Amino acid sequence: MKRKTLFWIVLFGALAALGAGAYLLHGGGTRAVISVDGQVWRTVDLSAVTEPYTFTVETEDGWNTIQAAPGSIQVVDADCPHQDCVKQGAISDGAIPIVCLPHKLVIEIDE
Amino acid sequence: MNEMNKTRKLVFMALLTALELIVWVIEGQIPALIPVPGVKLGLASVITLTAMAVLGRKEAGCILLARILLGALFAGSVSAVLFSLAGGALSWCVMALLLGHFERKLMWVVSVFGAIGHNAGQLLAAIAVTGTPSLVWYGPALLASAIVTGAFTGLGAMYLTGALERYRGRSKE
Numbered sequence: 001m002k003r004k005t006l007f008w009i010v011l012f013g014a015l016a017a018l019g020a021g022a023y024l025l026h027g028g029g030t031r032a033v034i035s036v037d038g039q040v041w042r043t044v045d046l047s048a049v050t051e052p053y054t055f056t057v058e059t060e061d062g063w064n065t066i067q068a069a070p071g072s073i074q075v076v077d078a079d080c081p082h083q084d085c086v087k088q089g090a091i092s093d094g095a096i097p098i099v100c101l102p103h104k105l106v107i108e109i110d111e
Numbered sequence: 112m113n114e115m116n117k118t119r120k121l122v123f124m125a126l127l128t129a130l131e132l133i134v135w136v137i138e139g140q141i142p143a144l145i146p147v148p149g150v151k152l153g154l155a156s157v158i159t160l161t162a163m164a165v166l167g168r169k170e171a172g173c174i175l176l177a178r179i180l181l182g183a184l185f186a187g188s189v190s191a192v193l194f195s196l197a198g199g200a201l202s203w204c205v206m207a208l209l210l211g212h213f214e215r216k217l218m219w220v221v222s223v224f225g226a227i228g229h230n231a232g233q234l235l236a237a238i239a240v241t242g243t244p245s246l247v248w249y250g251p252a253l254l255a256s257a258i259v260t261g262a263f264t265g266l267g268a269m270y271l272t273g274a275l276e277r278y279r280g281r282s283k284e
């Protein structure tokens with residue numbers, strides 16, 4: 001019984017470490033890709049941004065105001081109910097995309 | 112649980128539904144430790160797994176479904192229900208399949224697999240809704256998150272199930 005417990009702890013520990021490792025390694029890049037409903041809406045080269053500026057994406061389901069800054073990008077305001085995309089704050093690498101599910105909006109950083 | 116009559120069972124299920132709902136609502140009010148969509152402790156699943164162990168698969172499914180629908184009234188939106196259902200359905204299937212195959216001391220393993228199923232369901236729903244297949248790269252992070260949170264809630268469910276059984280054993284005397 002103890003051996004079984006140990007087996008699962010080791011297996012899950014290794015899987016969690018692999019997952020976390022893959023997530024930390026997958027990243028880097030300066031091109032932010034903003035897509036709405038699977039279609040690329042706009043790309044921003046974050047390394048070329050010198051002064052922060054904002055712009056608003058109008059989707060069929062609502063709007064998101066996005067701020068591009070040198071090396072990072074974030075949603076600063078949106079009319080969605082949960083504000084998850086706003087709470088997430090700025091992203092600067094490809095590890096975790098910003099996703100606004102109600103508006104089908106995704107911001108990813110690649111290349 | 113076979114000797115439990117219908118009324119007792121119904122009351123117990125209603126109690127568990129209320130408990131799961133309030134745990135879910137309160138957890139939603141606490142600011143997330145890691146402000147990343149999808150990374151959440153999921154304390155409500157303690158009740159789902161406990162219900163499955165004490166009452167049965169079908170009963171746990173009813174409680175989960177009632178919590179998701181009632182939860183939408185309290186704190187959610189229509190799009191959030193879709194994600195709750197996708198995650199909940201997959202998690203329920205995985206746990207229902209596995210629960211009978213693990214001894215009590217390994218109940219947390221069932222919970223980990225359930226949490227992985229939950230996050231996989233939500234990720235698939237997110238990919239389907241946004242039409243962005245590259246979200247799949249978010250998978251490893253969600254896997255790691257599911258293992259940690261699933262183990263935690265699974266231990267909670269294990270102790271709660273044990274406590275409920277001890278209580279029932281005592282109240283029968």
